Amino acid sequence: MIGQHPADLGGHGGGGPTEHANPTETQMEDFTNTHILVGEFELIEPHTLAQASESLRTHAGEAVIMAGGTDLLVGMKMEHIRTKYVISLGRISALKRVDTNSDLVIGATASIRDVAHNSVVRQQYCALAEACQSFSTMQIMVMGTVGGNLCNASPAADTAPALLALDASVHLTSGVREREIALSEFFTGPGGTVLSDGEVLEHISVPAPSLSTGSAFLKMGRVAADISKVSVAVTVVRSEDRVRQCRIALGAVASTPRRIVAAESELLGEKPTISGISKVSQLVQQAIEPITDVRSTAAYRRHLAGVLxxxxxxxxxxRAGGGEIT
Amino acid sequence: MTARTINLNVNGEHKEWSVAENDLLLTELREREGLTGAKYGCGIGECGACTVLVDGQPSLSCLVLAQSVDGCDVLTIEGLARGGELDPLQIAFLDQAAVQCGFCTPGMVLMGRALLNEIPDPTEKDVREFLKGNLCRCTGYSSIVRAILTHRR
Structure with a gap:
């Protein structure tokens, strides 16, 4: 699965080898953990992105990109992933940046923890801060990356709904060609993205929110460190006492993390009320396509999605400066 | 596959290792250096028993390629005591009887150390948040949390 998508998830906060309606969904009997990396491969550790792109071109179709490695190496230990070349981005220091000068820019290998701890992210990009703060375990937060979390494209990736609700874009480069696409166009299915062979995610950018913008991220899992049953992020832009803009994104309720556009327009230009919000919840419940798996039933996911x-x-x-909704 | 020579510090001592691409940091620590404090638990980043500090940051050594720690400082539980003196946090673990079978203990103590280096005066919530990736099947966690909290006083 990863072979076509040169990417590695940075974490258990929405990862697992596969997830959600995937034909290769992990069953207990697949856990043939050998405790070593049995496959042989060559490790390439470029110091610049240009070198990484060049290696990726040279070894097209035979290489995977490693960011934090917390998911890729698990996949390789279990022999779900076999590859001839592993290109690690770990020594490219420019990719670790978290820049908040104007728009938020998150380099491909910025750790989940660095984002969670960034004071500007905590103040202005609350949904993202909350997704990163509640991400898996401390060790995975230190090792795992936001870029890897997106590129591994788990339907349950925790940072994805937050970044979708914050209207993020991803910047992809092949070393020859660069392109920027909306994150909402990035995911194609469980483990699948629009990254073509030879392309690397360089950074994620998030437009700076206005003062009258607020966002929030909520999730429910079985235990603190487990992958979410359902995750939800909402951004609201307020104009006086009315909703000027709204973005709603969910994880673990469809084949990809996704925005629910049908529900976003419900309260536009309106004053939010309890009944208005229940209508939004209903629209979300109608639009999602949850499945039953080891973590939850489809019915419970649907119920939970509405509540969250x-x-x-x-x-x-x-957070947008509106009051309590009555 | 090519073995590569890497240089690193393990518990303050310079080491030169010749390691293959698919060698893991944990295996090298245990089998090459005989540092068996870090444990091979789940192997998939769920249990925290293999935790060591790499450049001061808690890392799961079962998911770290040995070649990627070239130039790094690695601290294992064996390196925490200095000159035969236990780290005060280790003493707190003894005082609180925060050890039963001991399998999770090296990871727990190193996580506690990493927390206290960052937040000298943590709350119980901080401690539990920091330790959520370290599983213990004996103690029920209370004594471990107490050890870290009493140490700060």
């Missing part, structure tokens, strides 16, 4: 969307909306509205 309502809670996240109220929280985002408060």
């Amino acid at each position: 969307v309502g809670d996240a909306f109220r929280q985002a509205w408060l």
